[in-house]
Amino acid sequence: MTQDQLISDYMNTGRIADLPTSHFIGGQSVPAANGKTMLSHDPGTATAFSEFARGNDQDIDHAITSACAGFEVWRSTPPAERCAVLNEAARLMRSQSHQLALVESIDSGKTLAEASGDIAGSARLLEYYAGASDKLDGRSVNLGNDNAAFTVREPVGVTAHIIPWNYPTSTLVRGIAPALAAGCSAVVKPAETTPFTALMIAELLVRAGLPPDVVNVVTGTGPEAGAPLVQDPRVQHVTFTGSVATGVGVMQQVAPNVTGLTLELGGKSPLIAFADADIDAVVEGAFWAIFSNAGQICSAGSRLVIHRDIHAEVRDRLIAKAQGMTIGHGLRNPDMGAVNSDRHLTQIDGHVERARSCGVDIVCGGHSLTDPETGLGWFYAPTILDDVAADNDAVLKEIFGPVLTIQVFDDEDEALTLANGTEFALAAGIYSRDISTALRMARRVDAGQVTVNDYWAGGIELPFGGNRKSGFGREKGIEGLDAYLRSKAITVAV
Missing domain, CATH: 3.40.309.10 (Aldehyde Dehydrogenase; Chain A, domain 2)
Known part of the structure; x- marks a missing residue:
């Protein structure tokens, strides 16, 4: 269907055909373990247009277990293959842009033009980090003796992504694209008012060739799904975008596990x-x-x-x-x-x-x-x-x-x-x-x-992030990869 047909169909029915409503875990649609659902509202009409799974700690455990398995596969995937998958995902996103933009507009309330721009920018993000996948080199170090020393850059592991409602697609992609380029896996918890594009993009990534366990999406509320996600010791880095108060709470929750953290919080620019x-x-x-x-x-x-x-x-x-x-x-x-x-x-x-x-x-x-x-x-x-x-x-x-x-x-x-x-x-x-x-x-x-x-x-080529109570860490640009990589020094006595 063309975008005009999709719009006409929605305006006549108040529904979107074939909208995903379950979690996406291990490459499959999975209902909430407790069977519960939530309503999603169209801000432009203040009426519900669909429902989706209301996840809890059981669903999060399932998703993290899947991501752990996916990490072992994806970290061993040759960088050139990661590049190809991300480029194919960008192509698929552009081919599906009319539907993604429609869902983004209805779910968030923004204009269709703004939503279309978000989809186009997200496809470009995938291409940008695709180009980085096979260039994450270490360096040779001259110690001035007979030892040979070098560094390698390794993926950190399973990453968690807490996505806000104002930019549900672009914030998702600016986090998972560099994570995937680095060789990490991901568990995504979208905002409870804008869950659908995350589910659609996770399925799109698998169609692009991503192994099915690498990106998992659990929908639901912050306390019921977000909190158990960031508190899990198997998660090695959390990327959070949201309010200062919630960001402080996330810092406190990840502290016992000494989990890496990127915070993009408020502004008064x-x-x-x-x-x-x-x-x-x-x-x-x-x-x-x-x-x-x-x-x-x-x-x-x-x-x-x-x-x-x-x-x-x-x-x-x-x-x-x-x-x-x-x-x-x-x-x-x-x-x-x-x-x-x-x-x-x-x-x-x-x-x-x-x-x-x-x-x-x-x-x-x-x-x-x-x-x-x-x-x-x-x-x-x-x-x-x-x-x-x-x-x-x-x-x-x-x-x-x-x-x-x-x-x-x-x-x-x-x-x-x-x-x-x-x-x-x-x-x-x-x-x-x-x-x-x-x-x-x-x-x-x-x-x-x-x-x-x-x-x-x-x-997208420039780093984005704040100081003071606007948070810390940087997304986008080459700097956006830093959160998902760690350097290892190797020295050989010769």
Whole structure:
């Protein structure tokens, strides 16, 4: 079926044909050991469209046992063969992109265009790490004596991947692709509101030639499935993306086993606009930095830190653009789709209401919505909070929604103080025509990645991750392989 046919079928029936609803363990669909299921909702309509297995510790034990067996096979697979499997998986993902994007849009609430971009980027991730599979070499070391010494890079073993709901496909692939390139196996626990693309991709990988035990997916809740996964001593590395509070909990859970850990947590990232910046670029950059995916992006430019000289003009143009946005069900490809869940919608609204009660100037939005065409769904209006004090919770707390907070500065030192003024340090954007100013600020701002004059510049070839309470470790880029490899030194007396 074409994508238009798939969309029409879903809109008419409220169902998706052939959607996987069981765990994927050992290359097969496996129902929950306890027989329980959960409902999955379409955020664009706030109605359930399918159900899926509600896993527990028994299912996790089954999946880890499978992954242990898969690791022994996959670690011995020649690197060139790993490369071929990942490249074939990328090809299959592109051939199945219409269905994957449809499911991603319905399951998460994002627009079909955004979901399609996620699928295309994930296929590219598979290709990128396919190219690394046969290049993970060690080095020869000159000890200055008669001994011969060298290093080898070995896969760490079974890896666990806890996937968030805002980017269920791309976050999955950016973790398992380097793990597979390194020779590791994986057990995946997708978010309980977005389980389906992980199941579909696991099956796709087996069709691409991956041995059936290497990637396993268990669906369910964090306490029932995620916790036993990260606590299992057979797991050698955990990659987690989510909230700070849950990330701290994961750290505590893996500590007794001294398990490796990558944490990608929250953000409150600044987009810093100097007086000499290109106004058009600032408006466009700030707009999509916060309103892409309804602001549900850990690296969203949720704070516009702007020079007083251009503050009013940029603010007014952002208000006009925000008020002109189309909002609705993701399959109709509006400018902005739904918020992922009713619970999260309530959290966003709570943040804005607390700002309102503190006297913050809400110059745009500030309320929840429904789809104007159907009157259904979980939506929040594009919202702008103007000239907010540095100690206000709207500045300090991650809202994780379409809410832009504006802070005004008068000089470079004040801009830096404001930019570094939260507990997060994930991303930052700098807008200035003066390259010296931009590079000086790029060195001084605390962030894992900095872009200049284009907030979403960069790509999968660059490392991604944060400092301070934004987490530690890096994903994407060559650095993304480091978590899944360990070096062994070998010395031979000759």
